[in-house]
Amino acid sequence: MSTNLHLDEDNPLYDRLWDYLSGELSEEQAKAFEQFLLSNPQAVEAGVELIEMIVLTREVFCREGAARRELFLGDSSSYRLDDIIFAINAKDKDRNEQSYQADSFGLSVRELCSVCGYLFWQGARRHKVAIASCAATLLLALSLFLFAPGKQTVSPPLRAVRPTVPAEQVVVATLSGAQGARWYDPHVMLGDVLYAGEYLKLEEGFAQITTNKGAVAVLEAPCEIQLTNSQNGIRLVSGKIAGICETEQSKGFVVQTPRMSVTDLGTRFGVQVVNNQQTQVHVFKGEVDVAVRATGQSERILAGSALSYDRKTGFTRMAANANQFTQGIWLDRFAPAIEGNTAYWVGQLSGNIDLGQRESRSLQIYTERQGLLLERDAPVDFGGAVTQWPPARGYGMQKVSAGQSVDVYLLHLDPPHVNNKQAVDCVIDFGRPILGVIGAQDTLVATDEMLGAQACQYPTFDRTDGRQPRGLDVDQFMDSAELIRGGTAIRLSLNGGVVDQIRVVVESRP
């Protein structure tokens, strides 16, 4: 796996660096990271560059708000000697919480006086400031001299600039898809993990959220939602969403609206909140229970039906209107259901999927081919009767027969650097028979042309250094894969380290 030493949003080098600097890594992790830094001095330079930028940014904004900004002249970033004196004074005023022994850096009255003398000697234009600063300094120095000889104090322990996510924050979902999405918060990104309580406002386009239980909510702008404490729920503040709950685990997905709770019973449905007053629920497949929170009144809605609730008029039944939600529901009909927040759906694969090109701490799922008619047998590593990795019969010994129409998916995990053993545990449910899985380096290479996306650059492999940059690695990283649910879903446990790629061949949708 290659190392991304550039500063970008997908590169967690800085996160790792900060954890290291903050002492948050274990001894073993810290040693491993030190080895990485020693062999990659560019990473250190990138880190220093970023830290300095934060120092400057902080200063720009601090100056806007701090009272002391009046002492800084113009927009230059330079310190003047009186700025330093002022800063020392400001610090001294805060010295009342914690103490440390005076040392070689401690100040004597004589030294402070000499600095003040320098200011007077300089005849600064800011003489009033200088005089005030010096007077304060002298008084303070005298106080220190008279009342606390040999002791100085410093301000209390300080907050970290780059905070870490509090442990009590719970990840409940993943932003698993987007199409033309523009968010109120411009920093929301595809693949983000979402926390309980997090509020999202979609201003344009579509977005897809997958809960930890695997339920999918497709948001259609304009739409405002909030993640709830539930591992399988969402609060719809306004706008409309489409819910897709086609796996056993995702059943029970709850959409809370301002007045109602909508509980899915394994289905596809749409919910719309209009003007904070009216809620509409349309069911296209399966069943949904709705309940009015204030009164406890509840109803069950069957496929093809819809129900509207208004506080004044109560329930009104009507026919489901698929057109009202069609765009949302069919955002990507090739997207499998994902359970667990360590994987997310990306979409059609194109371009370069070589090592280091799409680094992420989560497993990315791409469509490589749709409706591909196999002209000859395709070698696979397991599938059919062989349901586990590593395959007992050896690699590439199974096959998907010619004449089959298949969809092909690539599961891709390329953690940011080799020391980051990113763990991925998830279930990917395709809802259709999985005909074959390819997880071995050689089988992947052998099927890139036949099953891979067209005009896509796949990782090259240098056999001379003995590395396994693609595929599952059962020996070193204990990667495992298993077909479950009658061969329609795959359970993965990957431990990163180097790139993991898995190609999954499933029966085409009718």
Next chain:
Amino acid sequence: MSVSIETIVETLNKHRTALIGFAWVVVGDAQLADDVFQDVSLAAIRKCEQIQDPDHLISWLRHAIRLRGLEMRRNLGRQVPVMSPEVLDLFESASSKSSRVNESDRMSSLRQCIDAMPDRSRELLSLRYSHDLKPAEIAAKTRRSEPAIYKAIARIHLALAQCVKQRLKIMGVRS
């Protein structure tokens, strides 16, 4: 021969960001880094008679920051950094390289990048630094979760770093 106080002030101005950045690396905290820088600045003035020239001064400042930073961490009850001396050397060396970037070019690029940022990003930084609000307070004020604020601020910093790098490149300044 010794350096004058004017030379010390000039050197502190010129290398200020790099020195505070290095202090931050040593102590792992921005405000504590300010404290270290202030202490070391004054110590440099105190010792001006013992410092031979600007080159000696800058290496003295880095060394002093290293010692003072580690000492401050210890005195505040923090665990002494797990950082090995070799890695600290690397940071010190990287910091000395970055010192060569013209500070006013960098600041001017940063200001342009901040001006070009979306209003919401600027507001976020303003709340964080101008108003000195903690992420939890910003989260409450903006009706967003605390982790979302953390992430947003981190991304803004990254975006600014990239923007400044790009602008310096266009200006022909090594970053």
